[in-house]
Amino acid sequence: MDRTAPTDHPVLPAIAARWSPRSYLETPVPDAALHSILEAGRWAASAYNEQPWQYLITRRALEPEAFAKLLACLVPFNQGWIGGAPVLMLACARLNSAGNGKPNPWSHYDAGQASSAMAIQAAALGLQLHQMAGFDAAAARAAFAIPEDVAPIAAMVLGTPGPASALPEALAQRETAPRARKPAGEMFFLGQWG
Numbered sequence: 001m002d003r004t005a006p007t008d009h010p011v012l013p014a015i016a017a018r019w020s021p022r023s024y025l026e027t028p029v030p031d032a033a034l035h036s037i038l039e040a041g042r043w044a045a046s047a048y049n050e051q052p053w054q055y056l057i058t059r060r061a062l063e064p065e066a067f068a069k070l071l072a073c074l075v076p077f078n079q080g081w082i083g084g085a086p087v088l089m090l091a092c093a094r095l096n097s098a099g100n101g102k103p104n105p106w107s108h109y110d111a112g113q114a115s116s117a118m119a120i121q122a123a124a125l126g127l128q129l130h131q132m133a134g135f136d137a138a139a140a141r142a143a144f145a146i147p148e149d150v151a152p153i154a155a156m157v158l159g160t161p162g163p164a165s166a167l168p169e170a171l172a173q174r175e176t177a178p179r180a181r182k183p184a185g186e187m188f189f190l191g192q193w194g
């Protein structure tokens with residue numbers, strides 16, 4: 001299924017290819033691909049080069065107990081579509097600067113940049129990474145003994161997109177609906193606000 005973004009202007013192929021599937025094949029993610037995706041996150045930019053992102057990675061086949069624990073933290077809607085997807089991750093941010101111990105106001109922003117780089121790298125490799133706000137951060141903290149100064153931000157599914165027909169009807173329709181964005185004029189202001 002081709003879900004390439006219908007961009008108004010040319011962009012890098014992997015940016016147009018990235019999307020958020022809900023149907024995934026059970027095919028495991030090869031180690032080399034996983035390493036490349038994590039490496040893309042590792043090289044994201046960050047304020048003061050703090051690199052405040054931290055990720056929990058669980059592979060269904062290799063860390064089944066951790067995978068099941070993380071899956072249990074997702075809201076029922078997200079649990080409902082994950083099916084046999086092979087990798088579940090949790091994106092987190094260290095809230096305080098390693099340098100001075102003070103709150104780092106950019107930690108979430110920086111973690112988002114790392115996740116975005118990972119998603120684009122995944123798309124370049126024919127995989128897709130679907131980020132999810134729909135999870136219980138307190139449950140994830142408890143399940144994995146995540147320290148108080150680290151915030152769980154988003155769960156993510158990684159794998160090979162599968163057929164929309166594997167999903168229930170309502171989700172299959174969303175999976176094949178045209179991809180859309182607000183007009184650029186609502187996001188980018190030239191010289192003056194609005």
Ligand SMILES: Cc1cc2nc3c(=O)[nH]c(=O)nc-3n(C[C@H](O)[C@H](O)[C@H](O)COP(=O)(O)O)c2cc1C
Binds near residue numbers: 019020131133134179
């Ligand atoms: C921070 C964040 C949280 C999201 N949370 C969910 C979620 O809980 N469940 C879900 O199905 N999709 C979730 N999404 C996916 C978005 O719905 C999706 O990115 C958006 O509709 C744009 O579609 P695209 O990624 O295919 O371009 C989330 C995406 C982001 C970046």
